[in-house]
Amino acid sequence: MSTVHVAVVIPAKDEAERVAATVRACRAVPRxxxxxxxxxxxxxxxxxxxxxxxxxxxxxxxxxxxxSALETGASVVAMRDYENGPARLLLFIDADLGDSAASCAELVPPVVDGVADMAIAVPPKQAGAGGRGRVVRAARHAITSMTGWSPVAPLSGQRCLTREAYEKASPLAEGWGVEVGLSVDVLAAGLSVIEVPCDITHRVTRNDRAGQMHRAGQYRDVLLAIASRRLRRRGLRPRQFAQSLHDQQPFTAYRAY
Structure with a gap:
């Protein structure tokens, strides 16, 4: 049986201070x-x-x-896949995690073992973070309203997924709506997701003007991602929704009926 390998894709913009540490930590992740x-x-x-x-x-x-950065990275991975082996799993990692990116190793086993098609990191509460959780609540509500699943960390960018799951979600939702779009599209395709606690640390977004602008952009992109999926009638039929909502449990694999 061929060994399943993993490719890390890191979208980065002006991350010279942290990206090297993030890369080194990712290279140490098994597989x-x-x-x-x-x-x-x-x-x-x-x-x-x-x-x-x-x-x-x-x-x-x-x-x-x-x-777009994630899509470019996934295309590069596809070009470098082994000719006679299985497609690599994709591990999406934010560039600002630094050494803590090594904790994302926890996302790989559930996907390798077939427990879920996409594993999502749930970080600990970040000290010093600004905001009041409005964007997180909006994202969670949107995902739940379309799939029955109520995620703990709906905006987490740390995700390990199969190539099939990635393709079901392509093209990805634009901007900061990409994570919400991934969750909705993967579940709407009949695949499964699981959240996994990971001890990762981001550079926090504070409650200054820059932080407020960042969260406003997130909120806008989340709403756009959901609106476009509603227009395409992504999501579950009412009976599927009710059954899925009833059966879900935290930190266990979730598949929409």
Whole structure:
């Protein structure tokens, strides 16, 4: 039986300070044999730092957004897959995790073992984070309203998924709606998801003007992702929804009926 390998895809914009540590941590994750960093129009030395840490790097000359960076990275992985082996699993990692990215190793076993088609990291509460949870609540409500699943961390960008799950969600939702779109599309396709606690730390978004603008952009993109999926009639039929909502349990695999 062929060994299942994992490719890490890291979208990065102006992350020169942290991306090298993130890459090194990802390279230490069991089964990872490829790390791809997509520099999404950085104005600093993000690409150079990522390459020096051992990543394959690709650069967008101008910023196209997170979803486009993930799609570029997944395309690079597909081109580098083994000719006679199974497609690599995709492990999406944010560039600012630094050394804590190693904890995302916990996301790989559920997908390798067939427990779920997509595993999502649930981080601990971040000290110093601003905001009042409005975007998280909106994202959770939107996912639940369409799939019956109520995630703990609906906006988590740390996700390990099969190539089939990725393709079911393609094209990805634009901007900061990509995570919500992934959850809805994977579940609507009849595949399963699971949340896994991971001891990861982000650079926190504070409650200053920049942080408020960031959260406003997130909120807008989440609403757009949901609106586009409603127009395409993604989601569950009423009977499926009711059964799925009744049967779910925290931190266990969830599959919509």
């Amino acid at each position: 990872v044999d490829l790390v791809v960093v997509v520099d999404d129009g950085s104005t600093d030395a993000t690409q150079d730092h990522a390459r020096s840490a051992g990543a394959v790097t690709v650069r967008h000359s101008v910023s196209r957004g997170k979803a």
